[in-house]
Amino acid sequence: MAVAALPDTLVDELVAICGEDHVFTGRSALFNRARVPSPFPKHRWEEFIPQAVVLPTSAEQVSEVVKLANRAGVPVVPRAGGTGLTDGAVPLKHGILVDVKLMDKILEIDVEDRTVTVQPGINMLKLSEQLKPLGFIYPDNPASYPCSLVGGRIGTSGWSLIGGRYGHTRDLVISFEIVLPTGEIIHVGDGGGKKVRKSSSGYQLKHLFMGHQGTLGIVTEATLELVKRPEAEFSAFFAYKNYEDAWKATGDFARSGLATLAGVVLFDEWKVKYLRRDDEAYIPQPDWVNGVVAVAMYGQKDEVRAGAKHLMRIAKENGSHYLGDEISQGDWASRHDRYATPQHGRTRDGQVALMSWHCEDASILYSQLPAVREKWHAVADSLRERFDMFDDWGMFAYTNGAFKSWGDYLTEIDIGIWEMKWDDESWAAWVDAKREIARIAVEHGGSISACHGSCREGEVDLVPLELGGGFEVMKKIKRTLDPKNIMNPGKYLLDQAYEEGGE
């Protein structure tokens, strides 16, 4: 399906706003910004390419582009790192893609009030590198830490691996500037003060504009927490004979009340089996190892040391088997590698095939983890039986609370997909499976997504079920703020807001 080019006059106007070097209409620039790492129907690639790419350098330029799009009736799709797993940055209806990667400056470091103000195109790893000599860190730590950008983290309301200690994106972003779908530039936070962490003044708009997957605007500046760099890190990996023991130990650690505990991760037996294929830490493990739990702590050396010792006593009491320093430290340090490492999938006859990593995620209560795990694996098994292009890579469950480790868990099932095999039939089966995985999460009192978002084909169908009347409010907000449905149309079923008056 060929996509109509934008009129030359419109491209000329974009050039007048952003400059000749910052507007692209060539095939490579467009195709490279058509997808994100989530499973993508490659056989229908041309349905998702933008008509033009712009790389603005200021909020004013972003605002002018959005106003132009409103006048011309052309969609606008914001894009930061393009590492999201729910298609937020995929241009479902073509249009102008606003890539914020050139807006990557640190604008202010306020040591006194402990804030750092940045543009949205900066990466967290690069930001922390700049902060290190000053004794600070920005601890928003997703698996995509080396490649995702601050703007995208706000757009998805991201989750952090060490959120139990430092909070998640919504907690680490104090306030931000955003260009609304009609082009106005506003500032949102707790109250009006750019650096205020807690206010009871007015509506709490920060949360409204966080996790909207680019449907409510484009972030152009953010003020973030400036966190004291930890003196000490402690990570420990433990082995168990079965999932039940590992699940119980996870609860013991997560409910320990240790303030330095940054996260607890539960690996199920499918995950251990998968890692035994080609992971140097797991290949040598004895056959009795069928479950693994990892813990991580950060803070001042004295508090981490005391907390770690307390945690190791808990491990001794509940029968956890420590896997040693080399695995514990090495495996924790490699926690970001899934975005960068080619994965070895297996066909049903055991042959290696290069598959893409994908995970379906949900927020699941601790008590529901065992039951959800059984049902999700059944969905994955059914896919694999019908199509020799899917591979069940097991499940992780990560503590999901901010500044605490108990309660619900970011639960994910990793599925390898041989994406070169996609056709309409396998794609439809995948979408059905995603819908079923989401249904199971909701039926067990969970949420469809803990960190990715829930706006892709399949799971998005369940969003009205999960949110109930809240989804009707979402539609009203969308239609009010974006009367022409310019901003990232096609996402989150929000096109419904414009059908028959949106009622």
Place this chain on the structure above:
Amino acid sequence: MIGFRLSAQKPPEAKRVKDDVVMRFDHVYEVDPALMTEHTPQQDIPAWDTLRIVDSRWEHLAWMHDHFADSVLSGEELLEEIGAEEGTA
């Protein structure tokens, strides 16, 4: 500059460590070549390149620790301490 050395090019013979895993260098595991015949053929990698990749990996992990904190605590040392305190070490 060091010139050509056959030992730096040719990897040692593989030893089987599991049904689907072989090993040529200590603790450097490889998928059984028999599983990489249909869809993803194996490539020949010189010995020096395998060792370079392994060394780079260790450097990367050390860098990542240092990126997040000034020091890394040892679980083995803590377990020894606990054992000593309980009289079980």
